[in-house]
Amino acid sequence: MRISLSWLREFVELDESAEELRLVLDDLGLVVEGIEHVGEGLGDVIVARIDEIRAIEGADRVRLVVVDAGNGPLEIVCGATNFALGNHVPLAPVGAILPGGFVIAERKMRGVTSNGMLCSSRELGLSDDHAGLMILDDLITPRVGQGLLEALSLTPDIVFDISVEGNRPDAWSVAGVARDLATRLGRPLSSPPLAQPDAGESSSPFASAGIDAPDLCGRLTVSVLRGVKVGPSPSWIAQRLQTAGMRPISNVVDASNLVMLELGQPTHPYDASSVAGRTLRARRARSGEVLTTLDGVQRELAKAGRGLGDTGEDCVIVDGDDRVLGLAGIMGGASSEINDATTDVLLEAAFFDPMTIARSSKRHSLRSEASNRFERGVDPQLALRAAARFVEILRESVPSLQWMADPLDVWGETPHVPTVVLRPSDVERALGISLSHAEVSRILEGLGFATRLDRDQISVVPPSARLDIRSGAAGRADVIEEIARLYSYRRLPRRTPSWPEPGGLTDRQKLRRHVRDVIVDLGAFEAWTPTLGSDADFDFVHPGTERVRVTNPLASDESVLRATMIPGLARAWGRNVERGTGDVVLGEIGMVFSHPLATENPRTTKGGAGGLVALQLPVETEHLTVVLGRDDDDATTAVAFWAVLADRLGLADVVVRSDESAPRAFHPTRSASLVDRASGATLGHVGEIDDQLLGQLAPSANARRLGVIDVDLDVLCDPSLATRVSHLAEVPSRYPSAVIDLAFVTPSSVHAQDLAFALRSTSELVEDVELFDVYLDASLPAGTRSLAFNIRFSSDERTLSEGEVVGAREALIATGATLGAVLR
Amino acid sequence: MTTSPLANLATQTTELLAAVHALSTFEALREAEPFITGKRSILSTLQKSLGGLEPEARRAAGAQLQEARRTVEAALEIRRSELALAARAELLESDRLDLGDVVVSAVRWPASVGHPSLVASTQRELEDVFIAMGFTVSDGPEVESDWYNFEALNIPPAHPARGMWDTFYVEMGEPETVVLRTHTSPTQIHLMEGAVENGSLPIHSVMPGRCYRRDTPDARHLATFHQIEGLVVDRGITFADLAGVIETFTRKYFGPDISSRLRPAFFPFTEPSAEFEITCTICRGEGCRTCSHTGWIELGGCGMLDPAVFEAVGIDGDEWSGFAFGFGIERCVQMRHQIADMRALIENDVRFLRQFS
Numbered sequence A: 001m002r003i004s005l006s007w008l009r010e011f012v013e014l015d016e017s018a019e020e021l022r023l024v025l026d027d028l029g030l031v032v033e034g035i036e037h038v039g040e041g042l043g044d045v046i047v048a049r050i051d052e053i054r055a056i057e058g059a060d061r062v063r064l065v066v067v068d069a070g071n072g073p074l075e076i077v078c079g080a081t082n083f084a085l086g087n088h089v090p091l092a093p094v095g096a097i098l099p100g101g102f103v104i105a106e107r108k109m110r111g112v113t114s115n116g117m118l119c120s121s122r123e124l125g126l127s128d129d130h131a132g133l134m135i136l137d138d139l140i141t142p143r144v145g146q147g148l149l150e151a152l153s154l155t156p157d158i159v160f161d162i163s164v165e166g167n168r169p170d171a172w173s174v175a176g177v178a179r180d181l182a183t184r185l186g187r188p189l190s191s192p193p194l195a196q197p198d199a200g201e202s203s204s205p206f207a208s209a210g211i212d213a214p215d216l217c218g219r220l221t222v223s224v225l226r227g228v229k230v231g232p233s234p235s236w237i238a239q240r241l242q243t244a245g246m247r248p249i250s251n252v253v254d255a256s257n258l259v260m261l262e263l264g265q266p267t268h269p270y271d272a273s274s275v276a277g278r279t280l281r282a283r284r285a286r287s288g289e290v291l292t293t294l295d296g297v298q299r300e301l302a303k304a305g306r307g308l309g310d311t312g313e314d315c316v317i318v319d320g321d322d323r324v325l326g327l328a329g330i331m332g333g334a335s336s337e338i339n340d341a342t343t344d345v346l347l348e349a350a351f352f353d354p355m356t357i358a359r360s361s362k363r364h365s366l367r368s369e370a371s372n373r374f375e376r377g378v379d380p381q382l383a384l385r386a387a388a389r390f391v392e393i394l395r396e397s398v399p400s401l402q403w404m405a406d407p408l409d410v411w412g413e414t415p416h417v418p419t420v421v422l423r424p425s426d427v428e429r430a431l432g433i434s435l436s437h438a439e440v441s442r443i444l445e446g447l448g449f450a451t452r453l454d455r456d457q458i459s460v461v462p463p464s465a466r467l468d469i470r471s472g473a474a475g476r477a478d479v480i481e482e483i484a485r486l487y488s489y490r491r492l493p494r495r496t497p498s499w500p501e502p503g504g505l506t507d508r509q510k511l512r513r514h515v516r517d518v519i520v521d522l523g524a525f526e527a528w529t530p531t532l533g534s535d536a537d538f539d540f541v542h543p544g545t546e547r548v549r550v551t552n553p554l555a556s557d558e559s560v561l562r563a564t565m566i567p568g569l570a571r572a573w574g575r576n577v578e579r580g581t582g583d584v585v586l587g588e589i590g591m592v593f594s595h596p597l598a599t600e601n602p603r604t605t606k607g608g609a610g611g612l613v614a615l616q617l618p619v620e621t622e623h624l625t626v627v628l629g630r631d632d633d634d635a636t637t638a639v640a641f642w643a644v645l646a647d648r649l650g651l652a653d654v655v656v657r658s659d660e661s662a663p664r665a666f667h668p669t670r671s672a673s674l675v676d677r678a679s680g681a682t683l684g685h686v687g688e689i690d691d692q693l694l695g696q697l698a699p700s701a702n703a704r705r706l707g708v709i710d711v712d713l714d715v716l717c718d719p720s721l722a723t724r725v726s727h728l729a730e731v732p733s734r735y736p737s738a739v740i741d742l743a744f745v746t747p748s749s750v751h752a753q754d755l756a757f758a759l760r761s762t763s764e765l766v767e768d769v770e771l772f773d774v775y776l777d778a779s780l781p782a783g784t785r786s787l788a789f790n791i792r793f794s795s796d797e798r799t800l801s802e803g804e805v806v807g808a809r810e811a812l813i814a815t816g817a818t819l820g821a822v823l824r
Numbered sequence B: 001m002t003t004s005p006l007a008n009l010a011t012q013t014t015e016l017l018a019a020v021h022a023l024s025t026f027e028a029l030r031e032a033e034p035f036i037t038g039k040r041s042i043l044s045t046l047q048k049s050l051g052g053l054e055p056e057a058r059r060a061a062g063a064q065l066q067e068a069r070r071t072v073e074a075a076l077e078i079r080r081s082e083l084a085l086a087a088r089a090e091l092l093e094s095d096r097l098d099l100g101d102v103v104v105s106a107v108r109w110p111a112s113v114g115h116p117s118l119v120a121s122t123q124r125e126l127e128d129v130f131i132a133m134g135f136t137v138s139d140g141p142e143v144e145s146d147w148y149n150f151e152a153l154n155i156p157p158a159h160p161a162r163g164m165w166d167t168f169y170v171e172m173g174e175p176e177t178v179v180l181r182t183h184t185s186p187t188q189i190h191l192m193e194g195a196v197e198n199g200s201l202p203i204h205s206v207m208p209g210r211c212y213r214r215d216t217p218d219a220r221h222l223a224t225f226h227q228i229e230g231l232v233v234d235r236g237i238t239f240a241d242l243a244g245v246i247e248t249f250t251r252k253y254f255g256p257d258i259s260s261r262l263r264p265a266f267f268p269f270t271e272p273s274a275e276f277e278i279t280c281t282i283c284r285g286e287g288c289r290t291c292s293h294t295g296w297i298e299l300g301g302c303g304m305l306d307p308a309v310f311e312a313v314g315i316d317g318d319e320w321s322g323f324a325f326g327f328g329i330e331r332c333v334q335m336r337h338q339i340a341d342m343r344a345l346i347e348n349d350v351r352f353l354r355q356f357s
């Protein structure tokens, strides 16, 4: 909201500088987002008349304009085209300095000399309008050679751009901001002059008003204004509107806008002659009704909207023929608009149910200055005061304006005004500081709250404008916020609390940190890939499976919640390959999602209005995914990476089992499951990314192999599924170990790790079994390979005898035989 | 009477189909194709021979020939995909690797240095500051119902306040009932509900996590981002405790010469609410472009828990009080490392990632 200092000063005395006021406003929660100095640097600008317009040879973007600014003809090159002969425009002559320090100099172009610059409103810092030159004839009766400031009755001003929070509808006006300032600074607050209705003929039965939907329209006032002459507003009004960022349109519309900016009450003027029966009624729109709003859009009314709590209700204003004139509180229709011939005006000033306006405005995608205010809540008591202010302002241009006696005033339901009781300890309990009754009352009364000291309690009744103040405990919090705000948050005490309960991480969180540290230690770059992916990515990995889809994605290929991080990481790697930095391992810990229909144990939670519906939500699983893209990386290095990771995580025995059960993102013949030997649980998979998928995701990777590890952290973090090595330390034997190598010709159906496990379990004397060579050769029987193990024997009690070693060796050979493995 | 040029068409078609079935490799198919359906095939020869017929007869014969061609072509395509599958299967088979046989000790392991994600490391540093102040860390789901993301936080359905968040809705249940969480605040509700159920109040916890807003990414915003949120529910907690926690955190994380201040703001789930600002870390409070010459920059929001939130989760506001605060982790990252364009954080460019340890 743009508010000028001169306007604020009409309500409260302010001697502070703009910067000083910024600090005060910020501290009141009325955050100043910008300060603009309007009308500064315009001292040199004068009024000039367009006397001649000529083309310049060879130039089609600019023309030569001859103007008179009181000292004879001046030739000026000009790029704008929005003016005609005889128009008056602002001229910055040679030597003038415009806002922002821009110095005007004589310029030569295309053989023509330009002796100054004709200006747009924006170039002068007067408004955002830069569609062309500022045509002064639209605003004033200009005189050639006159200073622009004088001609526009402009005084340099300061404009604050204030951001008003959603719970402060009362502050969305000059009067509201002034009230906060006056209370904080301890100064009196003035009221603007208001007109009185004329004595004489009563508004009724000349006009009538009614409310058929009292829950949607809480108050409808209609003032009958006669003898209206539509024309331009006086320049001070035009300037007020422009500095506030609104365009002046006509004296009637401008008066309506000015009142809205000043007091916060939107009003709507109708041409009485086009309102049947001079009757305005507020009612519910009926299904099937349509309205063409002022923006030219035809709108279907009373049509249920998408989204929770939207029943499709619209409140409309209708005339005596029950014809819809406008969408109440949001936008009018064209049929009853004020026009040049208007002489009688019906001025509507009303209160509408904020939620109804909010829903209608959202459903119709129609926001207006009026709807923005009504949906936050306009003071229900303000309507007739606003009408009085409207008349006062319109009389500036139409002194003979009549305001018929007894304006129509019909009431529906308005919000209940609560009485909030502050108990003696409430303020201290909330703010940690004790404030005197006098201080509390001074603040609240300044803001228009009525307070009454009742023994040691203070009963507080908020002013009608403060629709944000609730009742009960919530209302107490609202009132205490007002006290704190006006007292100043910066003056409140600070205390660092402490408590006996210790802080810290859960086991799960510690493990997650550990996993991250280990993959980084092993050379991985930690990546962050998109949660939202494409259907194509999803389909490759989970064809025909239900997916979790976003209703309103930013792009069609960002519409599905990922079920695996593999495509995202492969793509991230592919981009690095393109940049020549693909010699890298990327890893990510993140959530993957599965649809409730595609999972056995969907998550159920409460949702819907009031949280009364049991909703099934996607299952979220945390995964670790690593892709290995260094030059020689493949499934083999992925297995090695996993082995080191598993070792660092203290996993007891996870078997790498090539069983082709890996998800489709994995290479069909170069992947394996990671199975916990003791629990049988699958922790994840290891291998390479499917070559065809990789071709799609990283086309520039050119048939390189990309190793991959994917681990379910939910399983990894569950010690009953992912078995840990015993925390009991084993002290190595003090006696020497005997070391032998055994090579077995082993059927390819027997896993090396299973054989190793069997060997290890054969005898107490076996200290360690480690695979050191795999040998494939045509000389071996078909369907076999040779597995060579390095085996250490030892005993805690003695040095093993040769006989014991030989015996153990025989036992191991026998064990191999039970699995079909034959000593080579 | 001359014989029709198509007199032997049936036999010829059968022969062609047999030839198609006999193709045993992809290469053989490619070589044979011109002789089966291409320019040098019997079908093309027959086509040319139709030129001499009467128009009527030519049309009929043409249709007949076209039919035969379709049959042969279809068979060829089926064979082509069969052979492609077989070739793929053969390739996969020749590529087969039994990962159980990998000799880990024999794998050559290039020396390479890894780097943590800047956002994840920052999140950890923030957690550690709060852990030292006595906070636990809590996680929560990224997909939430509207109840947890909005209504329990005092943002009722269709309330204009919902417009404060650009929400991604999930296609599930009634429209707009399932969302990608727009903030970490729903985790507060889960924590409070859980504590009420287990009788385990008080709560002193921070909740970091990934959030989503439907906002086109630019230099200062990402549609996916991380927040960290703090929640304290205990006996005798006041606004002074909130201001103290914010100040302690600010000094511990940003440094002893950086301080904090609060100014009034609006959040539906806290009352009184505040925006918290810290000394500009670029100019140390002197005033610069980053802080619009005020010496302060906005970091996050905070406030005393609104009684409506207590009511939604069933906590007795006469016995317990509390506060919450939250801010963006990327914002901390951007401030500390002066990253001009936040999108660098999601591009996974190794040249960017390798700068951070």
Ligand SMILES: [Zn+2]
Pocket: B280, B281, B282, B283, B284, B285, B286, B287, B288, B289, B290, B291, B292, B293, B295, B296
């Ligand atoms: Zn600064």
